[in-house]
Amino acid sequence: MKLIEAWKLQVDAQNPKHKVLIRKLKSKKRKEIAALADQLHQVVFEEIDCLDCANCCKTIPPILNDTDCRRLSKALGMKEKDFFSKYVRIDEDGDQVMAQTPCPFLLANNHCLVYESRPRACRQYPHTDGNQFAENLNLHAANSKHCPAVFHILQRIDKQITSP
Ligand code: SF4
Ligand code: SF4
Numbered sequence: 001m002k003l004i005e006a007w008k009l010q011v012d013a014q015n016p017k018h019k020v021l022i023r024k025l026k027s028k029k030r031k032e033i034a035a036l037a038d039q040l041h042q043v044v045f046e047e048i049d050c051l052d053c054a055n056c057c058k059t060i061p062p063i064l065n066d067t068d069c070r071r072l073s074k075a076l077g078m079k080e081k082d083f084f085s086k087y088v089r090i091d092e093d094g095d096q097v098m099a100q101t102p103c104p105f106l107l108a109n110n111h112c113l114v115y116e117s118r119p120r121a122c123r124q125y126p127h128t129d130g131n132q133f134a135e136n137l138n139l140h141a142a143n144s145k146h147c148p149a150v151f152h153i154l155q156r157i158d159k160q161i162t163s164p
Pocket of ligand 2: 056057062103104105106107111112113114115118119122
């Protein structure tokens with residue numbers, strides 16, 4: 001919980017610094033960034049339990065591809081067209097996304113009602129493990145406003161780059 005509280009207090013002030021950091025990272029070798037971020041991903045997620053947070057599920061409607069919609073309607077025992085009209089909207093970029101935030105499948109204890117069948121976007125968020133961090137550099141400054149883990153990974157990368 002300590003890291004989540006620290007994120008709430010610092011996120012707005014640190015965001016401009018994170019944008020500068022991302023610009024710096026873009027000039028570095030992808031392999032080098034991936035190795036650094038992957039190690040910090042493991043460390044930060046040992047200190048943050050997503051069940052204490054669920055802020056992504058509360059604030060970001062996940063993209064739902066056709067496979068996600070098929071899998072979810074099957075898991076819920078619904079016809080795909082009924083699932084679509086109840087849970088899907090088209091956003092301003094033309095993507096199919098969950099129609100409501102917080103997500104209708106988020107339970108009061110922060111568990112996901114459809115965890116085994118959750119959308120691909122939910123499985124991949126916050127794009128910080130393996131090569132994902134290096135492949136999604138453009139997302140992290142904005143995601144750090146929603147996700148304490150991204151925030152702390154960026155803070156620690158910044159510290160390592162500034163004083164290695
Ligand atoms: S916002 Fe980040 S830390 Fe919070 S639940 Fe989502 S992935 Fe986990
Ligand atoms: S489907 Fe599950 S993991 Fe995805 S946003 Fe909804 S509650 Fe969160």
